[in-house]
Amino acid sequence: MDSQTPKSILKKPGGPDATTEAQAVRAQRNRDIAIHHATLIQQQKDAEAQILEAIEELIDFPSTENADPSNPSSVDVSRFTSLVAPFQPSDYDSLIEERHCAEVCGYALCPRKPLKQNTTAKMRILGRKGTGEDLKFVPTKQLELWCSEDCAKRALYIKAQLNEEPAWLRRASKTMEITLLNDEPRRTFTATLPQRLKGTTSKGSDAEIENSLSNLALERGEQPSSARPTGLMNNNILENAVTRAAVPPSLSTEIEDYKQIENYDPQVDFNEYLKASRAQDDDEDRDWDI
Numbered sequence: 001m002d003s004q005t006p007k008s009i010l011k012k013p014g015g016p017d018a019t020t021e022a023q024a025v026r027a028q029r030n031r032d033i034a035i036h037h038a039t040l041i042q043q044q045k046d047a048e049a050q051i052l053e054a055i056e057e058l059i060d061f062p063s064t065e066n067a068d069p070s071n072p073s074s075v076d077v078s079r080f081t082s083l084v085a086p087f088q089p090s091d092y093d094s095l096i097e098e099r100h101c102a103e104v105c106g107y108a109l110c111p112r113k114p115l116k117q118n119t120t121a122k123m124r125i126l127g128r129k130g131t132g133e134d135l136k137f138v139p140t141k142q143l144e145l146w147c148s149e150d151c152a153k154r155a156l157y158i159k160a161q162l163n164e165e166p167a168w169l170r171r172a173s174k175t176m177e178i179t180l181l182n183d184e185p186r187r188t189f190t191a192t193l194p195q196r197l198k199g200t201t202s203k204g205s206d207a208e209i210e211n212s213l214s215n216l217a218l219e220r221g222e223q224p225s226s227a228r229p230t231g232l233m234n235n236n237i238l239e240n241a242v243t244r245a246a247v248p249p250s251l252s253t254e255i256e257d258y259k260q261i262e263n264y265d266p267q268v269d270f271n272e273y274l275k276a277s278r279a280q281d282d283d284e285d286r287d288w289d290i
Contacts, residue, residue: 047167051167055091055098057083058080059095059102059104061109076109081180088165088166092159093159100144106145107151109154110147115144154181
């Protein structure tokens, strides 16, 4: 009886050509992934280097020492907005800290020196009214970053526009245009009030006024008889005449006054009440005697 060799139901492995092709595809895929990650890392390095160079340049801003932060030059504004565009809020905080170390106002378009607080306290209390919700507790270091409150508002206005997403992950369509805070000059309004000249009034107008006053009195619930007098009131202050001699206070009345309870004189004899109360206290003390 001839023995038959069993046949495998599994697929036969491919030849050497199929194995080589699969390895090549896998290697190409790994290479593409590595190149993609390397590109992202390089973009991150380039963006961080660009931000670092921008911070170094903005430390020396503005271009002139007598520049006005409320009205900066167009050249400085254009350069400043282009340098700050790739910043994150954390990068902008680093710029403010670097300018503070250089003893310059934290707002990049201001050439002035920051204010120094004459205190060693870590916190300051701010508030114009001094009460309620107007009070604010601000760290002293934060107040020393600016030369004035206006520059602090301008700098924080720029920070509010920055994107939280890192620059190397942003798309070209997400590029934002940085704008400055408009410093409108304070306007003073002057107006002349109309002058009311005293003129002659007709009898008809006087009658209308009296009629209006009478109607107003009726609305308040006043009676027609209680209308205000037409003439002037004559007030005379007279001193009351003394009909009897002054009586000095007596000691007996003062002693009796303490018995009253809010000007009420109780009918119980106070002396008898004291004796009964003392006798009761003596009985309680004797209860402890053995």
